[in-house]
Amino acid sequence: MQFELLGDFHAFEGDRRIQIRSMQVRALLATLLLAPGQRASHEYIADRLWPKGDYNPTRVRSCCRKLRSYFPDVMPDSNERRYCSIRVDRTVVDYFRFEDKLELARLRQGADRIGTLRDALAEWRGEPLGEITGADLSDERQRLDQSRLRATFLLLDELLKVDPSGFSRELRPALRRWPADQPLLSLELRFLASTDGPSRVRQRYQEWTRLHGAPDAKLERYVDQLTRRSVTKPAQPGVPRQLPAHRAPLAGRQAELSALSEALLADAPANTRLAVVTGMAGVGKTQLAQHWAASVEADFPDGTLYVDLNGYTANGSPEQPAQILARILNDLDVGPRTPTIDGMSTAYRTELARRRTIVLLDNARDVHQVRPLLPGTGSSVAIVTSRDRLMQMIVREHAHEVRLRPLGHEDAVALLTGILGAARMRAGAEHVSEIVELCSGLPLALSVVAAKARSRPPEALGEITTALREERTRLDSLGHRSAELNVRAALSSSYGTLSSPAAQLFARLAIHPGPTISRRAVDCLAEDTPAGAVDELIEASLLDEPAVDRFAFHDLVRIFAADRAAAMRPEDQDRVNRRVSDFLLRNTWACDGVLAPDRGLPIAGPDDIDVVAPASPQEAMAWLHAEYATVTAAIRRAHARQDDRYTWLLSMSLVTYQWRTHRYADAERYLSYAAVAAGRVAGPADQAMVYRMLAGSRRGLGDLEHAKADLRRAISLSEAAGHPLSVAHSRHSLGLLHRESGEPQTATELFESALSAYRRLGDVLGEAGALRGLGTVRFDLGDHEGALRRGQEALRLFLATADINSQASTFMDLGRAHTARRDGHSALESFASAAGRYAQLTYPRREATALLEMSEVLNTLNRVPEARSALREAADLLRDLDPAAADEAESRLTALSESPR
Numbered sequence: 078m079q080f081e082l083l084g085d086f087h088a089f090e091g092d093r094r095i096q097i098r099s100m101q102v103r104a105l106l107a108t109l110l111l112a113p114g115q116r117a118s119h120e121y122i123a124d125r126l127w128p129k130g131d132y133n134p135t136r137v138r139s140c141c142r143k144l145r146s147y148f149p150d151v152m153p154d155s156n157e158r159r160y161c162s163i164r165v166d167r168t169v170v171d172y173f174r175f176e177d178k179l180e181l182a183r184l185r186q187g188a189d190r191i192g193t194l195r196d197a198l199a200e201w202r203g204e205p206l207g208e209i210t211g212a213d214l215s216d217e218r219q220r221l222d223q224s225r226l227r228a229t230f231l232l233l234d235e236l237l238k239v240d241p242s243g244f245s246r247e248l249r250p251a252l253r254r255w256p257a258d259q260p261l262l263s264l265e266l267r268f269l270a271s272t273d274g275p276s277r278v279r280q281r282y283q284e285w286t287r288l289h290g291a292p293d294a295k296l297e298r299y300v301d302q303l304t305r306r307s308v309t310k311p312a313q314p315g316v317p318r319q320l321p322a323h324r325a326p327l328a329g330r331q332a333e334l335s336a337l338s339e340a341l342l343a344d345a346p347a348n349t350r351l352a353v354v355t356g357m358a359g360v361g362k363t364q365l366a367q368h369w370a371a372s373v374e375a376d377f378p379d380g381t382l383y384v385d386l387n388g389y390t391a392n393g394s395p396e397q398p399a400q401i402l403a404r405i406l407n408d409l410d411v412g413p414r415t416p417t418i419d420g421m422s423t424a425y426r427t428e429l430a431r432r433r434t435i436v437l438l439d440n441a442r443d444v445h446q447v448r449p450l451l452p453g454t455g456s457s458v459a460i461v462t463s464r465d466r467l468m469q470m471i472v473r474e475h476a477h478e479v480r481l482r483p484l485g486h487e488d489a490v491a492l493l494t495g496i497l498g499a500a501r502m503r504a505g506a507e508h509v510s511e512i513v514e515l516c517s518g519l520p521l522a523l524s525v526v527a528a529k530a531r532s533r534p535p536e537a538l539g540e541i542t543t544a545l546r547e548e549r550t551r552l553d554s555l556g557h558r559s560a561e562l563n564v565r566a567a568l569s570s571s572y573g574t575l576s577s578p579a580a581q582l583f584a585r586l587a588i589h590p591g592p593t594i595s596r597r598a599v600d601c602l603a604e605d606t607p608a609g610a611v612d613e614l615i616e617a618s619l620l621d622e623p624a625v626d627r628f629a630f631h632d633l634v635r636i637f638a639a640d641r642a643a644a645m646r647p648e649d650q651d652r653v654n655r656r657v658s659d660f661l662l663r664n665t666w667a668c669d670g671v672l673a674p675d676r677g678l679p680i681a682g683p684d685d686i687d688v689v690a691p692a693s694p695q696e697a698m699a700w701l702h703a704e705y706a707t708v709t710a711a712i713r714r715a716h717a718r719q720d721d722r723y724t725w726l727l728s729m730s731l732v733t734y735q736w737r738t739h740r741y742a743d744a745e746r747y748l749s750y751a752a753v754a755a756g757r758v759a760g761p762a763d764q765a766m767v768y769r770m771l772a773g774s775r776r777g778l779g780d781l782e783h784a785k786a787d788l789r790r791a792i793s794l795s796e797a798a799g800h801p802l803s804v805a806h807s808r809h810s811l812g813l814l815h816r817e818s819g820e821p822q823t824a825t826e827l828f829e830s831a832l833s834a835y836r837r838l839g840d841v842l843g844e845a846g847a848l849r850g851l852g853t854v855r856f857d858l859g860d861h862e863g864a865l866r867r868g869q870e871a872l873r874l875f876l877a878t879a880d881i882n883s884q885a886s887t888f889m890d891l892g893r894a895h896t897a898r899r900d901g902h903s904a905l906e907s908f909a910s911a912a913g914r915y916a917q918l919t920y921p922r923r924e925a926t927a928l929l930e931m932s933e934v935l936n937t938l939n940r941v942p943e944a945r946s947a948l949r950e951a952a953d954l955l956r957d958l959d960p961a962a963a964d965e966a967e968s969r970l971t972a973l974s975e976s977p978r
Contacts, residue, residue, distance in 0.1 A: 172221070175200040179228050183491070185499045187239070194232040201225055226255055233264050244268060257289040259296050266303055275304040295335065298342065302376060317408050319383035320371055320437070326495035327368045328520075329488030330361070333479050337369045340477035341458040342376070350458040351451065351474055353467045356481030357618040357631060358389070358567035359521025362462040363439050365481065370435050370460065377458075379432035382408070384450070388442030389464060389570040395442045398422075398449040405450075418449060426453035433457060442574070444469045464571050466616045483518030483631065486510070492520060496527035505530070505538025512538070515545040516555070517632040525555045525562045552636055568637045571617055578606045579613040584645055586620070586630070587638035588653045590661075590710035595703070596626035597687050601660045602653065627703075656683070658723045661704070661711050663688045665730040668697035672733040672918070674879050675842050679763065680726055694881075698919040701734040712747050721754035725767060732770050737920045739958045741777035748774055761798035765791035769810050776814060785814050805834035805843055812850050821854045828854065842883070845874035849887050856894055865894040885914035885923065892930055905934045925954040929966065936973065945973055 178197035182190050205221040229251050236244035248265060255261055262285055269277045282300050286292065333354075340352045354362045367383075374381055382405055387396045402421040406413060406428075413424035429436070433456040441447045441463040447470065451459055461467065461476070470476040484492060490509055494502050502509065516522035526545075530538055544554040555564040575583065585602045586594060599611050611628070614620035619638075621629050630638060642650065659682040666680045671691045691697035701708075708731055715723040728751035735744040748771040755764045772787035788811040795803035812827030828850040835843035852867030872887045892907035908931040915924035928951040935944035948970040955963035 171200045171202075172224075175224070175228070179224075179231075182228075182231065184494050184502050187235075189499065191232065191235050191239075194228060194235065197228050198225070198232065226258065229255075230260055230264070233261070237264060237268060241268065241272070259292050262292070263296060263299055266300060270303040278303050298338065302342075302373070316378070317380040317382055318374070319408075320367055320374070320381055321383070326492060327361070327364050328492035328495060329484055330365055330368075330481075333365055333481060334369055334372075336477070336479050337365075337460070338373070340479075341460070342373065350456075351470070351476040352458075352460050352479055353470060353476045354460060354462045354479045354481060355464070355466050355618065357483075357519075357634065358464055358571045359519050359564060360481045360483060360618075361520040362464075362481055364520070365479075366437055366439065366460045366462050370437050374435065377433050377435045379434045379457075380409075381435040381437065383437045383439065385439050386441045386446055388440045388446065389567075389574070390440070395446055398446060401450060422449045425450075429453065429457040430455035435460070438462070441465070441467070443467070448474075464618045465574075466618070468616065484520060484523075485518065486513055489513040489516070489518045489520075489523055492523050493527055496524065497530055501530060501535045501538070504535035508538045508542040511542055512545065515542070515551065519564070519631070519633060521562070521567060522555045522564050522633060525557050525564060528557050528559070528562050548636060552633065552640070555633070564633060565637065568619075568634060571619055572637070572641070574617060575619075576610070576613060579610040579617075580641070582606050582610040583614055583619060583638055584641040585653050586614075586628075587635060587642040588650065589657050590707055590714050591635065592629060592706055592710070593623065594628045594707075596628075597664075597689075598657065598660055598707075599628060601686055602657060604656075656686075658711060658715065658720070658727075659683060660686050661708055662723060662727055662730065665701065665704070665708055665727060667691065668700050669730045669733050671697040672737070673882070676729075676733075676766075678726060678729055679759075680730070694918045698734065698737070701731070702738075705731075705734070709743065709747065712750065716750040716754070719754075721758040724754035725751035725759060725763075729767060729770060732774070736773070736777060737918065737922070739777075739922050741774050744774035745771065745778060761794040762800040762803045765794040765798075765800070765803045765807055768794070769807055772810060772814070776817075781814050781818055785811060785818075788814065801834055802838055802840060802843070805831045805838070805840070808834075809843065809847055809850060812847075816850065816854055816857065821857055824854050825851065841874055842878055842880055845871045845878070845880075845887075846883065848874070849883070849890060852890055852894075856890065856897070861894050861897045865891065865898070868894060881914050881918055882920070885911045885918070885920075885927075888914070889923075889927060889930070892927075892934075896930075896934060901934050901938050905931060905938070908934065921954040922958050925951040925958075925962070925966075928954070929969075932969070932973075941973065945970060948973065 182193035413420045429452040436459040438461045552565040728747040768787045768791040772784040775784040791807040809831035816824035832847035849871035856864035888911035895904035912927035928947045932944040932947040952966035
């Protein structure tokens, strides 16, 4: 099999060229032009086939089936859940060969990179998809052309560094093909600045703007920099140039470099030419500031002053402003009139007001250390780097903050490549992605890994990766004999600046299971800690706030914080762990009580815990949605610690939410933990309740036989405990399973047994549920009148309770009975009542089911527009829960739209 995309499009099977219709070509391209390993959803393909968004799933599937008939070895039949996948040898597709060579070029340097880029571009033999007519493939062609442009830009950028004549030869055809591309223009202008001078730069820029209009402001500033640099007078003898000679490589950070330029260069107001670069320890603040300063030094002819303020160095104390001022004035050959700090600061600002100078104040501890060192008015600029947010400077001095985050995956790989070199990266390529993940994108951690790898054989990256996988010792693996390459030491120096209350809160938060921590949880754990402690952690870059009132540790900071928590007294650890577990349990239970008010659990806890009070099922579902990852993490931790009370109670408190969001597999997993835990600490009736919920979860997964075994276990436990209500609940649940297994007689016996017990015990909800069960059995047997009678009895009882879910389910039963009796108007009323109640409960799966039933009835009543509306709403509800069901709803909508009615 062979595909040609980058010239004329061809598809070959052996020696036979296959003719494919234009719509099928587009479906094929939609799958081919994905990143390796991805699959094309039917919606993705439809967007390429019908750009206006008129999604037609039937025609998409038809195209995919036809393509599978053409390419049986390439497009497999396993297009489950509305996805198409292509399995093809990447070496036989010219586009894939191009992309793979382009990726390889990024790992190489110098002549190797240039040669690989030339090989990649050699795959292009004409206009992409050139021979195809009769279809609008402009999007696909543009995407391919942009890939070619990116590769061409990389080649030109590399040639400009080492081969100006080769750059000139390659630039001419590139400009003919992409005459209005601004990045290409920036390369051309840089070349002209080095060969012809500023007048030619300005002339070419003006020619370009006449032809293509005004460029963006960033390019205008770049032209200003090129022309200014070209005419800047050479530095005078004695002008300070104090940037360190050897700087670490910088990966990515283009947005942050641009932010510094916007804040500090010519267009910035003279009274705000101050920037603070902040972020956690090891995130690369110094590298960024030094890189920017070096790139613009030619714009500052009067010098660059660099000071390491030693604010967070483990060995030593922060530098004092008076000592630094004395040194700087000596470097500037300026003598203060008075040798006090005020006198030196005045002389310093006066001198810098006459100069155009960069002042880089690195590794600042706080604003008090920095303020005496800031320039005053004039053309000088200052950059301050600090782990502290320096909010007082942002407010008082109007400093521009540039906040650094850990690197993304691609930039982290580029950083490793820059340090290790292409050969070592190729030798350890299979480990690179995992290393980046385990280092959480922190440049310092990546540098430590690189430093260790460079002293070892190229294959050592595998061993280093293995050591990093163990979370307990990961920080040890990210230490180096050099104090500057030690993640734990860097975090320790930040931690050492905290007040005692903030340090205590830092350790307590590590006991929270994460991944994020709500403001209410923080307040619960803070207890008697001053309110400003959490703000202090944020200011020190030891805690993030990724969303309003939700906090998170960086992965490596969390490990470091866990070490601080481990140093707490055991009784303090246990108290904090119980407190966070009680907080999650009480709040989860409060929400579950709104969703399932009839369930009772033995839950009590401290009265001083702030517990939510949801006013509606929607509010309860919203809280559970926000905290779901945290609560499940707490269950896993409780299970690992054999903390049985929290294992079974948290699992039981979460099950209603899991069922309503179609998370049956999660429910089965955590209730399996709960069953074991409850067996050790709970009574038989509570154990039976766990097994009933476990059976319900397995019922949701279609595992009826194991669900029946769980319910038989529940009946046995309840009978042994002499708990007749628990026996009735379990028999009722078992009746549901036998009914669904096609055993109406057994189901009837179990429902009637449960009904008798419920009536004897005065349990109205149980009585209503058993009546409803008997009604569903009558429906299965074709006794629609009997089904309607039992269902109406059940509904009358349910409507006297707060059980909205059971009311909705009973309305569904009645709607089906009315449908079977051909009473469409009554059926429609019942289904609408069910849908409204499910919407009120935020139960999208069942709301969608009610809407689907409504659409059928509406169609039979010849109310087609309303039927379409119901189908469309159902499909939207199902999209994330069950894509296959959503596809089926879309197919029904398409068929209904094409109906002659």
